[in-house]
Amino acid sequence: MPDIASGTGKRPVRRIILDAGIAAAVVAGMGVMRGVYSNELMLFNFIVFLTLAQGLNIIYGFTGYLPFGYVGFYGAGAYGFSLAVMHLHVPALVGMAAAGGAALVLAVILLPLLRLSGAYFAIASMAAAQAVYEIVANPDLESITKGPYGVSLSQVFAPAASYYAALAILAFALLLVVWLRNSRFGMSLQAIRDDPVSAAMAGVSVVRGRTIAWLLSALVAGLVGGVFAWHISVFYPDTAFDLSVSIFATVFLLFGGATTLSGPLLGVFILYGIYNAIGIAVPQYFQFTYGALIVALVLFLPNGLASLLTRRGIRVP
């Protein structure tokens, strides 16, 4: 690649510092909260959704593909971790590598889905996730996956270590998004999203760009699924492949604003905060509030909270 005489073209260092600062603050904050707040599972779930929303941001925010079946990678990661721990008796960290590997393998198998677009892609990805669930939950495979009866991983149960591993994965996902927002590669992905034909004429390999984004997004979800299995240690296939995981991550991302770093973070903190505040105790109010919020979002802020500023020409970190 040539050096390009630039000047104004260089990504301002200040932008990168601001993005990285937000990422660091969120990771540090979630780390500190564990010592302050006693409901560790709730904090852990926050980390899970903070990470999944950013993972989804990589594929949707930067390429425009919205996989409703994103949970498939999460489930593949959870079972990649579980199978490695149960059958190969590997330590948890090696199991995490298996989690990421399982999601990547699934992503490679599903690469042809990228030939679809829009609603067709969204639905096909959901069907693919359901297909993986059906395989994992098949009672005939009980000797391998434990079928519908769920897995128990008490031999690696380590709430503190898995919590901090989840934080590390969150940091990884945030750094990926910071990189995409401030690199030419990320810019090429946005160009592909805007117009793949024009992007190709700019010399950008559309297939390569989409493939990398797809694999990175799947990897993030797979790692989150793996750390979920590690932290929870007892779970069932319908938990690991629960479609509401996809829906939550999607709504959080869209509510905050895709392509930004802070949008999905805000989406999770606000909406998952509301869910935890009223969703469990008074689910009927929660469902009403959630439904009203989503309707308002679609009607008034289709590009999320971040668009309140971006439409005024203000760059949102």
Added chain:
Amino acid sequence: MSPEPLLKIEGLVKTFGGFRALDGVSLHLHPGEVLGLVGPNGSGKTTCINVISGLYAPDGGSVIYAGRSIGGEKSHRLAKSGINRTFQSPRPFLSLTVRENVELAAHYGDPKPGFDVDALLALLELDGYAGRPAAELNSAQQKTLDLARAMATEPRLLLVDELAAGLNPAELSRMAVRLRALAGSGMALLVVEHLMGFIDKVTDRVVVMAAGKEFFGGTLADATRDPEVIRVFLGGGHHG
């Protein structure tokens, strides 16, 4: 003019289902030459550009560029090897700034090291909008940005698809001067256009197409006197 054509198309065929959009088109283009491709709507002009630029794979015939066959090659590879194009409706990256639009092509399109994005923006009078999102440009400016994106890859062959449509007379004159200047620098240009005044100012010769075939090659002045060309443009049914 170089004796060897930079682009040589022989018997090019492109079909969509049972429809032959290109039905054996042949043409050639030398470095520094501007060839106009004219014909009624649906005659296959844009399809021809789409095949040369890798958007469609040909179903027959050959496309030879700089001595090698490029039929069916991917667009991004063609862009790196010196073929670029503009689009009938401009297709900028709307979420990127004007400068980012050009910078991206200058990064991935493999121009010579040290390519000056700012100088190109100044040349095309887009420097005042460099930091603005491309979505804020008007249609004429977006067309110019399309041209800038193409030029940032330093093409040897530029395919210009109805760049003049929608431009006012002053913009038309400036665009004609720009295209002639590009040809003066050795670039070969294939210009699809309906505005004959613009074609007259810009091209060295024209190829007239109808129903997926070329049936006239020569100067625009000769074309306007050719009874077959007149029949195709003014009515009486398609050639062939």
